[in-house]
Structures are given as C-alpha cells and as structure tokens.
Amino acid sequence: MRQFVVRYSLLLVVLLIVSACGQASAPASGPTVVDSPTEESPPASTTDEPPTVALVMKTLTNPFFVEMEKGARRAEQELGITLVVRTGAQETSIEQQISIIKELIEDQVDAIVIAPADSKELIPVLKEAQDAGIVLINVDNRLDPEISASLGLTDVPFISVDNEQGAYLSAQYISEQITEPTEAVILEGIRSADNAEQRKQGAMRAFGENANITVVAEETANWKIDEAYDVTGQLFEEHPNIKAMFCANDMMAFGALQYLKEQNRTDVMVTAYDALEEARAFIRDGELQATIDQQAAEQAYLGVKYAVDAINGEDIPAETMVDVLLVTSDNVDE
Known part of the structure; x- marks a missing residue:
C-alpha cells in the first residue's frame, strides 16, 4: 500500500504541473439552468480595478479540483479578472476552509466561489462574508438550505450536478449485469457533505432495483485513498462474498482497487465517480467498470462567470x- 500511495503522489505532482500549463477542454454539453434569479444583486463596481474573485476548494491533492481550477483560470483569462485560488490541505480540512474565508473577508475580495468541505459548518463564516458585501457562489457540494435560512444566509446561487442521478448511473451499470444473488457495499464520502449523501442514495436506488443484490454495508472512507484501502480490507474480512462495490469518488476507488489487486479478487465489480484520468486508465485495464464525469472545469468556469455577473x-x-456523463469501456477514449 505504501508503494501505491508513493506512486500515486508522484502522479499528483505531474497532474499539478500539467494543470498549471494546460487549458480546460470545452464541456460535452451545456448545463441545465433553473430560471429563478437571485432576489438582490450588489451594485456594479465603481472602481477601474478588475474584480477579485476567490475560488475556495477542498484540496488540490484530488485531481478533480485540479480540473476545477483549470475552468476557473479559463474564466479569469476570458473575463480579465483577478483570480485567487485557496484550498485546504485535505478534503476533511473544514476548519482550514473556515480560516481561509475569514482571511478573504479581511482582504475584501469581491466574490467567493466556494466548494465547501462540509455542507453545514461553513455557513456561519459565509454569512459573515455575505454581510461584508461579498458575492457568494456555491459550487460542487450544496450548502444546507435549512441551516442557511436559519442563519440568514440567503440567495447563494448553486452550480453542480445531480449527484444522486450520477451515482445511480454508475451503480446501475454493474447492477444490470448481476443475475444471481450478490452482496454489494458502498464506500461513502464525508457524511456531513450533501454530495456524499446524494451519491449514497443514488447507489442505493440502483442496487435496490435488482432483487438479486443485497447491500451488506455502507461505510465512509472520507474521500481518501488510504482510508478506502483500510475500510475495504475490513469490509472483506466481515463479508468475504462481496462481488459489487460503488465508491462515491475515484480516489476511494483507487484504494479499494489496490486492496482487491493485492488479494487477487478479480471477481469484484467496482464503479466510481469523478472520471479522473487514472480512473479512465483503470477502466481501460478492466479493473474499474465505470465512473462519472461531472465536468469539474465547467462547474468552476460558471462559478467565476456568475460571480462577475x-x-x-x-x-x-x-x-x-x-450534465453528468457515464464513462465505461465503450466511451473511455472519447
């Protein structure tokens, strides 16, 4: 496992270098817009200085967010703004994200595009930012609407994908292939994150449509490779007959696949979510059955554009x- 993590760390270094040089590709299809504008918008800026927009993400250790930065950089170039990119150390670095937002309030940025690590814990500090006149755009993981309303955080536009439907498509891909009694498991993300909950529900819906499938466990690995490796080992010790797995992101799938490879468990079908380049490589090799492309670059591009608007x-x-796109061996190279 240590060698796998080291090799994957080297891959991340390469991805970060490439992301600094590359440009995001155009999305495969356009977004679906709910046509109800925010009730109030701040007045147009009266200064000649270009607006400063901050993109706050969970981390750059996950290539998904590297792609997200690419989309934001494309918007920066097209719109002639100043883009500040800030991230936590890990996807679980909630307190660090809170500190970052407090710093951005002090810096008096014009807008914050936030991909929150937690759907609830960041709402109070985001209310402080809104009270300071900073435009807020929520991308990727939805802020909890009830807590937002109770704390007075209002009219924060949301850009993302249908996480429940995406996970449904991913899990359905293997569910449709199962014709005999089969045990399945789900690896979840951070349980306080809305997108993690939605993906779990989507996978449960897909598995529930097949009477041959019994979901024997739902466990969190907090979006991480190393935790997924350990959790997968525990699950297979408890349930050695598992034959199907849905992982709520590609990073957790990488950890699960490494464990399965070490145990020579080629009889287990695995699907995931994010369509990272290494996930596509696993699909080409036949180790991963499917993943979901949620167009990270497009989400961030629209987030920055809407902030400027x-x-x-x-x-x-x-x-x-x-739109989400199901990626399988049939279209992995498209």
Missing part, C-alpha cells in the same frame, strides 16, 4: 445543473 449587478440563475 453578480458583481456587475446582473441577475443570475439560482441553480444550475451541469
């Missing part, structure tokens, strides 16, 4: 859903 006093959609 709001700064300029324009109405923007309350919710925008970017």
Whole structure:
C-alpha cells in the first residue's frame, strides 16, 4: 500500500504541473439552468480595478479540483479578472476552509466561489462574508438550505450536478449485469457533505432495483485513498462474498482497487465517480467498470462567470445543473 500511495503522489505532482500549463477542454454539453434569479444583486463596481474573485476548494491533492481550477483560470483569462485560488490541505480540512474565508473577508475580495468541505459548518463564516458585501457562489457540494435560512444566509446561487442521478448511473451499470444473488457495499464520502449523501442514495436506488443484490454495508472512507484501502480490507474480512462495490469518488476507488489487486479478487465489480484520468486508465485495464464525469472545469468556469455577473449587478440563475456523463469501456477514449 505504501508503494501505491508513493506512486500515486508522484502522479499528483505531474497532474499539478500539467494543470498549471494546460487549458480546460470545452464541456460535452451545456448545463441545465433553473430560471429563478437571485432576489438582490450588489451594485456594479465603481472602481477601474478588475474584480477579485476567490475560488475556495477542498484540496488540490484530488485531481478533480485540479480540473476545477483549470475552468476557473479559463474564466479569469476570458473575463480579465483577478483570480485567487485557496484550498485546504485535505478534503476533511473544514476548519482550514473556515480560516481561509475569514482571511478573504479581511482582504475584501469581491466574490467567493466556494466548494465547501462540509455542507453545514461553513455557513456561519459565509454569512459573515455575505454581510461584508461579498458575492457568494456555491459550487460542487450544496450548502444546507435549512441551516442557511436559519442563519440568514440567503440567495447563494448553486452550480453542480445531480449527484444522486450520477451515482445511480454508475451503480446501475454493474447492477444490470448481476443475475444471481450478490452482496454489494458502498464506500461513502464525508457524511456531513450533501454530495456524499446524494451519491449514497443514488447507489442505493440502483442496487435496490435488482432483487438479486443485497447491500451488506455502507461505510465512509472520507474521500481518501488510504482510508478506502483500510475500510475495504475490513469490509472483506466481515463479508468475504462481496462481488459489487460503488465508491462515491475515484480516489476511494483507487484504494479499494489496490486492496482487491493485492488479494487477487478479480471477481469484484467496482464503479466510481469523478472520471479522473487514472480512473479512465483503470477502466481501460478492466479493473474499474465505470465512473462519472461531472465536468469539474465547467462547474468552476460558471462559478467565476456568475460571480462577475453578480458583481456587475446582473441577475443570475439560482441553480444550475451541469450534465453528468457515464464513462465505461465503450466511451473511455472519447
């Protein structure tokens, strides 16, 4: 496992170098927009200085967020703004994200595009930012609407994908191939994150449609490779007859696949979510059956664009859903 993590760390270094040089490709299809604009928009800026937009993400150790930065950089170039990119050390670095937002409030940025590590814990500090006149755009993981309303955080546009449907498509791909009694497990993300809950529900729906499938466990690995490796080992010790796995992101799938490879368990079908390049390589090799492309670059591109539109006093959609794409061996090279 240590060698696998070291090799994967080297891959991340390469991805980060490439992301600094590359440009995001155009999305495969356009987003679905809920046509209800925010009720209030701040007045257009009266300064000649270009607006400063901050993109706050969970981490750059996951290549998904490297792709997200690419989309934001594309918007920066097209719109002539100043983009500040800040991230936590890990996807679980919630307190670090809170500290980052406090710093951005002090820096008086014009807008914050936030991909929150937690759907609830960041709401109070985001309310502080909104009270300071900073435009907020929520991408990727939805902020909890009830807590937002109770704390007075209002009219924060949301850009993401239908996480429940994406996970459903991923798990359905193997569910449709199962014709005899089979045990399945689900590896979840951070349980306090809305997107993690939605993906779990989507996988449960897909597995539940096949009477031959019994979901014997739902465990969190907090989006991480190393935790997924350990959790997968524990699950297979408890349930050695598992033949199907849904992992709520590719990183957890990498940890699960490494464990399965070491145990020579070639009889287990695994699907995932994010369509990272290494996940595509696993699909080509036949180790991973499917993953979901949620167009990370497009989400961030729209987030920055909408932020600038709001700064300029324009109405923007309350919710925008970017299409998800199922990636299998049939279309992995498209």
